[in-house]
Structure formats: C-alpha cells, structure tokens
Amino acid sequence: MANFKTHFNIAAAGTGISSAVLLSAGHTDINTALWFWFLGTIGGLLPDIDSDNSTSLDIIFNIFTAVILLMVLRYITGEHFREIRFIELLVIPLAVYSIMKWLIRPLFEKVTVHRGSCHSLLFLILCGLLTTQLTWIFNNEYVTKSAILALLSGGFVFFGGLIHLILDEIYSVDLSNIRIKRSFGTALKIAYFKSKGATFMMLVASIALGYMLPETDTTINLLADWSTFNFY
Structure with missing residues (x-):
C-alpha cells in the first residue's frame, strides 16, 4: 500500500486542483477554496486512522x-x-x-483493525455527511450560501478519502512482476462486512445524516454551470 507521504501528497494535489477549478469557475472565493483544499487533504488521511x-x-x-x-x-x-x-x-x-x-x-x-471499517466507502460517506452537517450547523447565517459550503465541504472530505483508497488499490498491483498482491481488494471496498456491528451502525448513522442534509438543488445547479470557467 502507499505510504503516508504518498497519500498526503496525492490527496493534496488532487483536492488542490479541484478547489482551484471551483475558484476559476467563480463557484467559490479564495478563502473557501483553501478550506476545501484543507478538508480534502485531511480526507486523504482518514482511512488510515485505524492503523x-x-x-x-x-x-x-x-x-x-x-x-x-x-x-x-x-x-x-x-x-x-x-x-x-x-x-x-x-x-x-x-x-x-x-x-x-x-x-x-x-x-x-x-x-x-487496520484496513477494517475505516478503510471503506461507507466510512468515507459517513465522514462526508458528518462534515456537511457540522459545517451546516456552524455556518447558518446565510442559508443558501451555507448549504453550498456545507455540501462541498463534505464532498471534498469524501473525495480526498476516495483518492486514498484508489491509491492503495493501485499499489496492490505489482507492474514490475505483472502480479496482483494479496492486499488487492482490501482497500477499495464498500464496507467491512466482517465487522457487522460497526457496519450496521455506520449505515444507520449515514442514513440519518442523509435525511438531515441541507437543500441540494442550489449546489447541483452551481456545479452544473461552467460557463464562467476561466482556464487562462
């Protein structure tokens, strides 16, 4: 699997580019873009907290x-x-x-346990939803703007974590000897079904947080409009 430095650098690069794209499209300001970058980088470290x-x-x-x-x-x-x-x-x-x-x-x-419940898509979904909810609670002065900030914050946490899981799966393939390592399939998984209790609790928590999401239409419409994107 990839080491800490690789996870940190790739997550920082991937989420940094993504936040820069949002900034160039006028979807966010510089301070918020840096906030998204920070959350995405942290998200890239989350799956290894079970180590x-x-x-x-x-x-x-x-x-x-x-x-x-x-x-x-x-x-x-x-x-x-x-x-x-x-x-x-x-x-x-x-x-x-x-x-x-x-x-x-x-x-x-x-x-x-390492590569257990925390090393799964379900855990990342839970982290993203929890980040969304906390950001929504602490930034509710302007409802529409706060909804966009909250949803994108949660999205960047999830995206950073997804980069981590994909990297670990890539490192499970030995291209030099053209073979697949035993760790293949243990990184990018939906959930850790060996721990049924933890999986069930994360699923219930994710469903509950999903019902508590702020309105999503404004954010979806924003991300669908790239007419103001400035590449140069």
Whole structure:
C-alpha cells in the first residue's frame, strides 16, 4: 500500500486542483477554496486512522481534538451563556486533550483493525455527511450560501478519502512482476462486512445524516454551470 507521504501528497494535489477549478469557475472565493483544499487533504488521511501509531492517526486525532475544543468553547461562550473565565481557558483545553488522549484514542485503537471499517466507502460517506452537517450547523447565517459550503465541504472530505483508497488499490498491483498482491481488494471496498456491528451502525448513522442534509438543488445547479470557467 502507499505510504503516508504518498497519500498526503496525492490527496493534496488532487483536492488542490479541484478547489482551484471551483475558484476559476467563480463557484467559490479564495478563502473557501483553501478550506476545501484543507478538508480534502485531511480526507486523504482518514482511512488510515485505524492503523495504530500511524502518522495519519496522530494528525487526525490532534485536529479532531482541536475541533472538539473549539466547539466546546463556542458553546460555552454562546449568546445564551456567560463570558469564559481565565481559569476555564486553562482547565477546559487540558480536560478535552486528556479525554481524547487517554480515553477516546485508546478505545478507538482497541475496537478498530487496520484496513477494517475505516478503510471503506461507507466510512468515507459517513465522514462526508458528518462534515456537511457540522459545517451546516456552524455556518447558518446565510442559508443558501451555507448549504453550498456545507455540501462541498463534505464532498471534498469524501473525495480526498476516495483518492486514498484508489491509491492503495493501485499499489496492490505489482507492474514490475505483472502480479496482483494479496492486499488487492482490501482497500477499495464498500464496507467491512466482517465487522457487522460497526457496519450496521455506520449505515444507520449515514442514513440519518442523509435525511438531515441541507437543500441540494442550489449546489447541483452551481456545479452544473461552467460557463464562467476561466482556464487562462
């Protein structure tokens, strides 16, 4: 299978070009294009988070910890809550980090196996839908614009992860000796059916998040119109 550097570089290149295409077509602005690029690159690392002690696992969990921390701070300092005190700015980050580091991550490592449930299209769909929902919740000032941002954010996470799975399948073919390695077919799979419980829960969660999607017509119409695309 491809190593971390290859996954990172190819995912960054593929999603970077895609975000640049959207920018050139006037479908997004520079800041949003960079956001899509970032999400797509992270998506390219997601399937390997089931590999214990991998670089992808470290990066994803650090980012996830930061996101959880920001969500907690935003909730506490929301319009219906008081201003946060200095001592809380010290305690809350430490508590969130400790929970993620010493509770959530060990539990995650225990219940997952490499190239298992996380190395599947179903997992990527779930991640894409979850990204869409979170982006939709935290950017709902302008409904139409937020729907486009949310759906494309989820799409870039899925696209980055798909690049990862395809790369691993490509590396399963030895072109030098014209043979197929034993790992062929374990990367680009619909779901990890050996773990029926995890597969069922991901399927249920994906269906639920699918029903909660923002309206899609505006985004589809936007992506169908390339009349303003500027190649030069």
